[in-house]
Amino acid sequence: MRRIWPRTTKIYWDPDYDVPIVKPRPGEEDLLYVLRLTEPGDARPAFQRDYERLRDAILYEYGDLGIYERFFNDRFLLFNKVPHWDQMWEIVSSGNVVGQLYYDPFRERWRFRLTYAGAYISYMEGLIDYVVVDGKIYPKVPLSKNVSTSMRQIVVIGRKGVVGLAERSGDGFYIVKIYRDRRMPIETRGRRTDLNTVLKLNEYGIDFHVEKAVGFLRKMHRRTGLRPVVSYSGGKDSLTALDLTVKAIGDTDVLFNDTGLELPETHRNVEYVVEKYGLKLYKASAGDIFWKAVWIFGPPGKDYRWCCKVTKLVPIARTTRRIWPDGALNIVGQRAYESMDRARSPSIWRNRWVPHLLSISPIQEWNQLLEWLYIIREKLPYNKLYDLGFERLGCYVCPSSTLAEFKEIERIYPEEWNRWIEILEWWRKRLNQPQEWIKYGLWRWVTPAIAKKRLAHHIPNYSIEWRNEYILRLLHSRINLAPLKTIKDGNRIVIYFNRRIIEDYVQLQFYNNVRMIKMEITRNNNGDVIIKSKETEIVVRDNTIESTWGSSENLEDLAEILKIIYRIYGCARCGSCVLWCPYNLIRLTRYGPQPDVPCPGCRICLDVCPISEVLVEKLVLPLITDDPAIWKRKSRRHGPEVLETFKLAGIISEEV
DSSP states (O other), X not given: OOOOSSSOOOOEEETTTTEEESSOOTTOGGGSEEOOOSTTOOOEEOOHHHHHHHHHHHHHXXXXXXXXXXXXXXXXXXXXXXXXXXXXXXXXXXXXXXXXXXXXXXXXXXXXXXXXHHHHHHHHTTOSOEEEOOSOOOTTOBOSXXXXXXXXXXXXXXXXXXXXXXXXXXXXXXXXXXXXXXXXXXXXXXXXXXXXXXXXXXXXXXXXXXXXXXXXXXXXXXXXXXXXXXXXXXXXXXXXXXXXHHHHTSOOEEEEEEOSOOOHHHHHHHHXXXXXXXXXXXXXXXXXXXXXXXXXHOSOBTTBOXXXXXXXXXXXXXXXXXXXXXXXXXXXXXXXXXXXXXXXSOSEEEETTEEEEEXXXXXXXOOHHHHHHHHHHTTXXXXXXXXXXXXXXXOTTOTTSOHHHHHHHHHHOHXXXXXXXXXXXXXXXXXXXXXXXXXXXXXXXSSOOHHHXXXXXXXXXXXXXXXXHHHHHHHHSSSOOOEEEEEEETTEEEEEESXXXXXXXXXXXXXXXXXXXXXXXXXXXXXXXXXXXXXXXXXXXXXXXXXXXXXXXXXXXXXXXXHHHHHHHHOOXXXXXXXXXXXXXEEEETTEEEEOSSOOOOOHHHHTOHIIIIIIIIIIHHHHHTOTTGGGOTTSOOHHHHHHHHHHTTSSOOOO
């Protein structure tokens, strides 16, 4: 398999005891198999709800439970999440990936599909119907033979044995899977394994990783001398980090951020955990800022995460700056196998939005199997939402959630879900989107992402018009200012907006903000506002902006002026600029941040503004440059540059 992830994890399988092993004992590695999992291989144990979904899906596909009894009943199963347009897991039973459980958003139900190992065993043991074909088979091509069966899926047998899987479509079958890798399944004793056996055989691996994590925590606490603070979210990762911190250090503070979008079980879990450990709880609260800011930014997206800034990072920064003004050792339950970004992250870092906290993760290299075995062994009070089938916890409107997860929220928490649906419906109408925009979760992306395109293909006569959507988002936002057209002529660019750019009532605000970033600003006899930097001349005239064009410096100068304009009209009043101004020169007014003069011009207030760093970068600049990925440009100030500015301003000290 081609390696994609920068970090992957290994899980072994003991064929004698038929159990997974997180780390072999010295000298025993050759006695075990390494599971062939899709990267990063972050498999977890199955919960009761997983068994129920498997049972229902198999009954739906095959009409009986023969396959379920053979592979899954009374077996210790692993679920490994794999790429899919919604939610899919590889299912490991007896050391083999025998099938995939996935959510079908078009049928709105869980489904099951056999892998080669599962299909081979099922065919050999007579658990599935089959059809024999001559010659090659091709994906999505109907079978020419009539097949008499009540099953929705059948195995395709060719000259080389099991070669594919076919699925019913109308009165016939079509090829849905061709098995190119026909590696034989590994052989185990097929024992009915209980949890106690799994825990016993993994004692060495669990203890090894616990000792390493505890040692890391003690070393960092001793080296920094900072007050330890565990960021606890109510999820399994932060619970593991909290328990390890108590073992390593003892007394620690606990920080919980209430985004205003947490489910009731999470609140109950936080209160119970803190009481059980006897620790002091500090709460950061976003209040109802999400429900206000959504009328400024529009619905959040996987690629448009303004929500994380205003409901998480800014409230956390505000609270921790007040309680630990000289910084703290922030213990976080971050793991490398959660996302590509976290796989690239070190185990010690600073976040540009909360730079005074030195963040560390004692479980950066832990996979989910190790984590859950530790939680179960230590009898840790985990959030009961996991038992209800939730894969991830947090904000219930999170665009990173799958449609399968949204279905569970709709089923269990209809009142909370309906509140969100009403807002999505308002935006759907303003953006001229079909009902499927909500039904298939297309709102979860702003850019024309690949996953969004895959779902969009299933909507008749629908195409993704990202420019039109960006313009409508801006026009129907509280800001009501959008670049409608851009004309480039040599080394000049002219941008046409829908209305006058600098209204009379914000002129003073605008002038002071421009002077703050050390640009010269004047007004000519025609009333045009002229802004100059070393490389760029920008003219704001009624509903147009004309700028020097051609270099990265020109783009960055223009971007800064746009950020000033948009945050005047669209300030979410999160207070991030006030919080991080190293000179205490900024105050919030009715029309956004107002700097007092003279200002040294460090630009930190722009770097920590969600309007600047999300709305302008993700919506406004793409319209001007005709590039939805312009925010990835190298000339933009990224995290390291921003943190360096914090250092120069004396907000954070040198790294430990």
